[in-house]
Amino acid sequence: MxxxxxxxxxxxxxxxxxxxxxxxxxxxxxxxxxxxxxxxxxxxxxxxxxxxxxxxxxxxxxxxxxxxxxxxxxxxxxxxxxEPVLKTRIVEIPVYYQDPWTHETLMRFRERHQDPNGTDIDYAARINGFSSVDEFIQAHSGAPWFVSMVGFVAGLPFMYQMVDRPRQIEVPKYLRPRTDTPKLTVGYGGSFACIYSVRGAGGYQMFGITPMPIYDPKQEISYLRDFMVFFNPGDIVKFKPIGRDEYDADVEAVEANRFEPLIKEVTFSLDEFNTDVDAYNAKILETLHAN
Amino acid sequence: MPIKVNAPGLVTTIQDLGRPGYYHLGIPISGAMDRFALRCANMLVGNDEGAAALEAVFMGPELEFTEDAVVAVTGAELTPKVDGEAQETWTSFPVKAGQVLSFDYLKSGARAYIAVAGGIDTPMALGSRSTYVIGALGGVDGRPIQPGDMLPVGQGNGQSGLSVPANLRRGPGSTAELRVIPGLYWHRLVEESQRSFFDDTWKVAPECDRMGYRFRDGTALKFVERTPPFGAGSDPSNITDACYPYGSIQVPGGTEPIILHRDAVSGGGYFMLGTVISADMDLIGQMQPHTPTRFVSVDMDAALTARHDRASQLDAVRSALAA
The missing domain is CATH 3.30.1360.40 (Gyrase A; domain 2)
Structure with a gap:
């Protein structure tokens, strides 16, 4: 290069x-x-x-x-x-895919979408060759992601999935950007996932929502007390699909200020990763879930 | 002693010289769009040049003072009135406890800076009092001021009757000229568009705010053909999402250039054709919608000379007010 x-x-x-x-x-x-x-x-x-x-x-x-x-x-x-080695951390982010709030929003802006008759996740699954939305969610939440950039607005992470290029999910952005996106929407544009840190305009496809705040300018949330922005470039993220019950429980925990994200230290080696992507990812995920 | 906000104006925010150091996390520098005007307003009332003041866009607020104060208004020509009596801009004047500061209609420019001796003393957020509305950071609860807000003021020792000499004040002409160093993804444009961008007279669009200024009425830009790079997106104006310089000019779809300003989005997926030089950033903050605008191509040497000239002008104001 x-x-x-x-x-x-x-x-x-x-x-x-x-x-x-x-x-x-x-x-x-x-x-x-x-x-x-x-x-x-x-x-x-x-x-x-x-x-x-x-x-x-x-x-x-x-x-x-x-x-x-x-x-x-x-x-x-x-x-x-x-040597391409990075000392970093891996974080588990719960995601309620196909939630009612992003669904309401995507219906409201349907005329700005490539596929006015479906939903964003239906469309993404189809154009990426998945036979079902469930299979798509499995791919999206299966392999981890690198936070490759933080920005656009305060604390918004761009994430790139740690898989080889043929397995990268690719979707276009909305034909015309929306004027509204729910806070904490898990979105996708080009070859990047993102989490909207604040409510606002946006052009990325919307797949779900996380209950876990990632930006707190008041610094009241326990894990954002030291600094108001959660993510740093180089963080590794694993999405964990959750349903409505777990989402509600997590929101309650956040509101009571007892939600603690699952975070582990890890050392990432690009060479080892390139030798066997799936085996290396499995090893990293073991670290995440080890006691 | 606090200042009571009776009416906020259109969008009035607390701004100082901003919060550098967090752009890599998407938190922009913020601060006064016209830094020269902010510095002058503060000097006139005896503050540090970077003290926090009010930035009022197009329309002034109505403020009720609870204690004697010294005030100065710079930037846009927005005549201040004390209990209805007109005061000079770029000149410090007294306001007594119980008096009301209001403003006449806008005559020229876009943003007025209202400095009070002692400075606005709202809490610091990441080293600055500047309001960054999208991130709900700084100012009063991270938002523009509202009726009923009580704005705390620090201890001041300003004098009334000081004035910035007329030849040292600054504002845009009837046609604004903004100097640009072409670069970044300039090579994405075909030669014809590289010429038309600088030949055309553009107009400031109604979509102009602290994040960015949009321009229209120029010729749509054409791109060199390519196979889209992986990760960039299919539109010829797309790039793999990257960081945006302050003052950079992006042209989504090739139609309407957008110059990013103090509350810039820190990055995204649109190509940029170049960057407005630092010396001309203040001018943008004083441009009204529909202002005819020409972009002028310059090199780094010219940019540094212009920067030096701006610094000398500020030094001249410092000397004039110290005398």
């Missing part, structure tokens, strides 16, 4: 690692972004890893744009040589 460096005005450098999404491109983007963070270059004010690219914001009064460019290039070549 030959990264492309571009200035974004006089305060940003944008580095596209690859035009195509892949776990390799994401890994390089995250590694270089982390290396920039550790190197504490004077004048750098924001370091934003994204799916297959990253962006640096800087103060040109403190560092000349071309000097920063040169520093980034040297960090990038060092990061490319490093």
């Amino acid at each position: 030959e990264p492309r460096y571009e200035f974004g005005g006089d305060e940003h450098i944008f580095v596209e690692v690859s035009e195509d999404m892949s776990l390799e491109a994401f890994f390089i983007s995250l590694s270089v972004a982390n290396a920039v963070r550790e190197s504490k270059i004077k004048g750098v004010t924001e370091i934003c890893p994204a799916n297959a690219s990253f962006q640096i914001k800087f103060d040109p009064d403190q560092i000349k744009p071309n000097d920063l460019l040169a520093e980034l290039k040297s960090l990038e070549s060092a990061a490319e040589k490093a």
Whole structure:
């Protein structure tokens, strides 16, 4: 991969690692972004890893744009040589697929959808060659996901599934974006899953909802007391399908402030993953569920 | 002692110089859209330049003071009135306890900055008092001010009668020119569109706010043909979702350019053709809908020179007010 460096005005450098999404491109983007963070270059004010690219914001009064460019290039070549290993965590996110709230919303905006006669999940299952919605949910919740970028709005994770390319789910975005999406909707666009951290406009297909808040500007929820945003780029996510009863119980637990997400530390190796994807994912999921 | 909000205006928010450092989590910098005007307003009332003030868009609020204060209004030409008596903009004036500050209609510009000696003293959120409405963060409960809000004010020591010299004030002309460094995904456009983007006169669309300014009335842009990259999406204006620079210009579907501003969405899947230079970001905050706008192509050297000129202008205001 030959990264492309571009200035974004006089305060940003944008580095596209690859035009195509892949776990390799994401890994390089995250590694270089982390290396920039550790190197504490004077004048750098924001370091934003994204799916297959990253962006640096800087103060040109403190560092000349071309000097920063040169520093980034040297960090990038060092990061490319490093072993692709990431110390991170795996988190289980309960998902109530085909819930009544996203259903109401998708019906309300049906004329903006590719398939006005079905639902978003019916459509996604069909165009991805699944014989049933259940089979689709199995694929969506079976293999884990990398949080490849956090953003768009506060705390919203973009996730890329840890499977080989033929098994990647792909769906288009809505023909015209909706003006409303329920908070905590589990959505999908292109080859990325997301969770809407706040209520608002959106163009991703809607598959379900999680009871687990991921953004709390008031910092009252127990697991968001230290910081208001739950996700970080590099987190690994496993979706767990739940029904109405479990959803209601989880919401009650959240409201009583006794909901504790299931989180485990894990070390991810891209090379080991690439050797046998399914076996490696199974190993990671064992870690998640080990006592 | 607090200021009581009798009427909020259209959308009035508390803003300072923003909260850098959280863009990688989708939390934008926020802060005054016209930072120069905010700094001037604060200097006029003896505050730190980055103190929190009110940013009123198109229409002023009505505020009732519970204690004597010194106030200054900069940015848009929105004449302040104290108990109905008109005051100068870009000039500090006294407001006595019990008096009401209201505003005349907007004459030019888009956003007025209302600074009070001592600064608005709402709680800090991630190091800033700036309101980021989408994330319900900062300001008063993360939202624009509402009737009945009591805005706390810090301890101030401002003087009335200070004024920013007329030649040092700043606003957009009748046709706005915004300087742009082409780049990012500029190569996605065919040559004809690379020319028409800079040749056309665009117009600010009604959809213009703290997140971004949309433009219309220019020629639709055409893209170089390609096989869509995996993960990008099928529309020729799509990219694999990436981070967006502040000031970057995206053109979904090639039709209406959008410049992202202080409350930018931090990333997404639309190509960007370039970025407005930092020196011209303040100007955007003062543009009204329908303002004819030209984009002017510049290089990095020109951008840094313009940035230096802006800094010198601010220094000149500092010297003028210190004298």
